[in-house]
Amino acid sequence: MKVLIANRGEIAVRIIRACQELAIPTVAVYSTCDRESLHTQLADEAVCIGNGPSSESYLNITAILSAAMVTHATAIHPGFGFLSENTHFAKACGECGLTFIGPTPETIQTMGDKIAARTKMNSLKVPVIPGSAGMLQDYHEAETVAKKVGYPVMLKAAAGGGGKGMRKVTCPEDLKAHFQAAEKEAQAAFGNGSLYLEKIIYPAKHIEVQVLGDGTGQVLHFGERDCSLQRRHQKVLEEAPASSLKQSTREKIRQLAVQAASGVNYLSCGTIEFLVDNHENIYFMEMNTRIQVEHPITEMITGVDLVKQQLRLAQGQPLNLTQAAITFSGHAIECRINAENPRQNFMPNAGTITELFLPQGTLGLRVDSGIYQGYTLPSFYDSMIAKIIAYAPTREEAIMKMQRALNELVVEGVHTNQELHQDLITDPSFVENQYDTAFLEENFLPNWLNN
Template sequence: MFNKILIANRGEIAVRVIRACREMGIQTVAVYSEVDREALHVQMADEAVCIGPGKAQGSYLNMENIISATVLTGAQAIHPGFGFLSENSKFAQMCEECNITFIGPDGETIENMGNKSKAREMMMEAGVPVIPGTEGSIDTAADALKEADRIGYPVMVKASAGGGGRGIRIVRTKEELKKAFETAKTEAKVAFGDDTMYMEKFIEKPRHIEFQILGDANGNVIHLGERDCSIQRRNQKVLEEAPSPVMTEELRKKMGEVAVKAAKSVNYKSAGTIEFLVDKNFDFYFMEMNTRIQVEHPITEMITGIDLIKEQIKIAAGEALEFSQEDIKLQGHAIECRINAENPKKGFMPSPGTITMEHLPGGSGVRIDSSIYQGYKIPPTYDSMVAKLIVHGKDRADAISKMKRALGEFIVDGIDTNIEFQHKILFNNSFQEGNYDTGFIQSNENTLF
C-alpha cells in the first residue's frame, strides 16, 4: 500500500480523497493554485504545494508542475479526482513514465473510452447495444446531412472528446443541421482542442441511468447497481438517486451484465461508470464510459456500504477485489443534490463571493461532501459546485422526506445558491412519483423558477 498520495484536484473531491487516505493511514499532499491558498483541502492535507496561478491551465491542468510536486514530496501515487486531468490519457502515461502510480485506468483505456466515436466502435465489437449512429467520425456538414438522412431525424451531433454538455446539439430538421454541426464543432475545438464529431439518433424523453463498476488487475469486474441521473440542466446533472425508481430486478440484472461485459472488453481496472440511455420501452443503449470517480459516487456508497475511493486506491496498489457480484446488496434509497454557487432566477448565473454564515444539515442518514466554511471566499475561477448533500433512507419516500428536511436546514449566506431550486424539485409531483426523464427541468420551468 502507498505511504503517500498526492491529490491533483481541489474542492470537495480533494477533501473526500484526503479523508479516505487518512482512514487508511496514508499521508496526503494537496496541490493548490494561488487563489486556493485558503482552501479547506490545503488545510486538511499533511503537506501542500502551490502549483501555479488561479487559471486552471497554469495550475490544476499543469502536468509538469503536478509531477514535479509529486517527486518533490516523495508521493508514490496521484489521485486525480474528477474533472481537470482525471481523464487525460497523456497525464496517465506521464505518471507511468515517471514511475508514479496513476489512481485510475491506464492511459490507453482512458484514450479509447474518452474518444466517444472510438468507444462506440469498441462497444459494438463487444456486442454492447449502442444508440444508432455513425460508425466513425464525421468531418463536414455535407457528411452530417448524409448520415442524418440515413439515421433519421431527430439526431444528436456530438463532440468525440466531449463532456459536461459541451459540443452537443439536438437537430430535428435538415434545415437546422448545417449551422448546428458547425457551431458544435467550433465549441468542441475551443473546449477540448479537438473538433472531431460524430452523430447519434436522438432518443426522445430518455432516462439517463449509469452503472457503477469496479475492476481489478486480476480481471475481476463487478457492478454496484445503478444511479438515475435524469434530472439535468443542459446535459449537466443536478440531482441523482440510487436505485432508479423505474428499475426492476430483471432490468438491473440485464443492464448490470452488459455493464460488466463492456468493462471487461477494455480490461478495465479501477472505479468507472457505464452510462446508458433508457427509452420509454425500457430498451437501453450504451452512451459513454467515464474512466474516473463520478461526482455522484456517494449515493452508491450509501446503498452498498462500499467506499469507492478506498477501493480505487486498493486496486491501484494491486490488491484484488474483496467481494464478488453475489456479495453486493442494495440497501434502502439514496439521493444527492448538487449545491452550486449560482442564481437559478438569473439564468443560473455563477455567484462567487465570501460565505458570511453557514449551517450544514445533519441527523440520521444525512451526509455532506463539501469544502466550504464560514469566511471562505469562493473564487470565480472554477466550477460553481460547492457542496453535495446526500441522504439515505429505508426507501424512496423516506429518502425524499429526509432530503426535504435537510435542504430546509442548509443555510449559506453571502452568496446565491440553488438550494431553493433543489427544494422545488423535491416537491414536484412528477419527481415524487418517479415519473421523469432528461427533459424534466425544461418541461417544469413554470413551477421550478
C-alpha cells in the same frame, strides 16, 4: 504509499479523508486563490502549483508532477474533472514512476474517444445509440446519417464531454449551422473538432452503472443510478437505485455494464452510462473513466467505500469483494448545491460565505463539501460547493429526509440553487418517479422560473 491529490474542493477533501482512514499520507496541491481551501488544511502537506486559472494550476501537468517529486509522493489521485480523464497525464505519471489511481492510459484513450468507444462497444455486443459509424467528414455526411436514423439527432464532440460541442438538430434545414457551431466549439474546448452523430432517444432515462475492475477482466458492479434530472447536460439531482426500471431491465443493464468494462480490462472505478427509452430498450452512451460526482449514493446503498477500493487496488491489492458479497439496501438521493443564481440564468456566484450551516444529525445523512464559514469562493472553478446525500430504507423516506436537510441548510454571502432543490424534491412528478431527461428543462424550470 503517499498520495498527491491532483484536484481541489470537495472531491479533494473526500479523497484525503479516505487516505487518512487507511493511514496513507497525503499531499494537496493548490492555486494561489485556493491557499485557504479546506483540502490544503486537511492534507499532511500542501504545495502551490500556480495561479488561479485552471490552465496555470490544476491543468498544469508539469507543476503537478513536480509537486509529487519534491514531496516524494508515490501515487496521484486525479479525482474528477481537470486531468482525471487526460491520457497524457496518466501516461506521464507512469513515466515519472508514479502510480496513477485510475485506469490505464490506453483505456482512458479508447473510452474517452466517443467514436472509438462506440466501435469497441459494438465489438462487445453492447447496444449503442443509432448514429454515425465513425467521425463525420463533413455536414454532407451528417445529412446522410441523419436522414437514415431520423430526426431529431444530436451532434457530439468525439473528444469531449460536459455538454461541450453538442447540438440538438430537429430538422434538416438547421443541420449545417449546428454542425459548424459544434465543430468550432469542440475545437476550442478540446483541441479536436471531430464530430459524430447520434439519434436522440426521447423520451428516455439516463441510467448509469458503477463498476470496479482489477485490470485483468474481473469487474464488479455496484448497481445503477438514475441521473435523468439534468440542465444543459449537467446533472442536478441523482438517485440510486433507479427504482422506475423493471427488475429485468435492471439486471440487463448491470450485466451490460460488466460486459463493457470487462471487455476493456478495466482497472479502478468507472461508470458506464446508458439511455433507456420508454420501451426499456438500453443504449450505451459513454464511459466515465474516473470516480463520479454522484458516487456517494452508490456507497450509501451498498455500504462500500469506493475511494478506498481505488486506493487498495493502486497499492497492488486484489479485489477484496465478490459480486455476491455486494448487497443493495434502501434508497439514496444526492442534491448538488451550486453557488449560482438560477433566476439570473444560473450565473455562477463567487464571494465570501458569511454564514454557513450544513445539515446534520440522523442516520443516513451525508454532506460532502470543501467549504466553511468565512471561506471565499474563487471565480475560476466549477460552482458546486456541496453535495447533500440522504439515505433511508425507502424512496419516500429518503425524499422526506432530503426535504428536511435542504430546509436546514444555510448558506449566506453567495447565491445558491437551494430553493430550486427544495421545490424539485417536492414536485409531484419527482415524488411519483415520473420524469425523464427532458423533464427539468422542458417542464419544471419554465414553470419554476416564472413563479
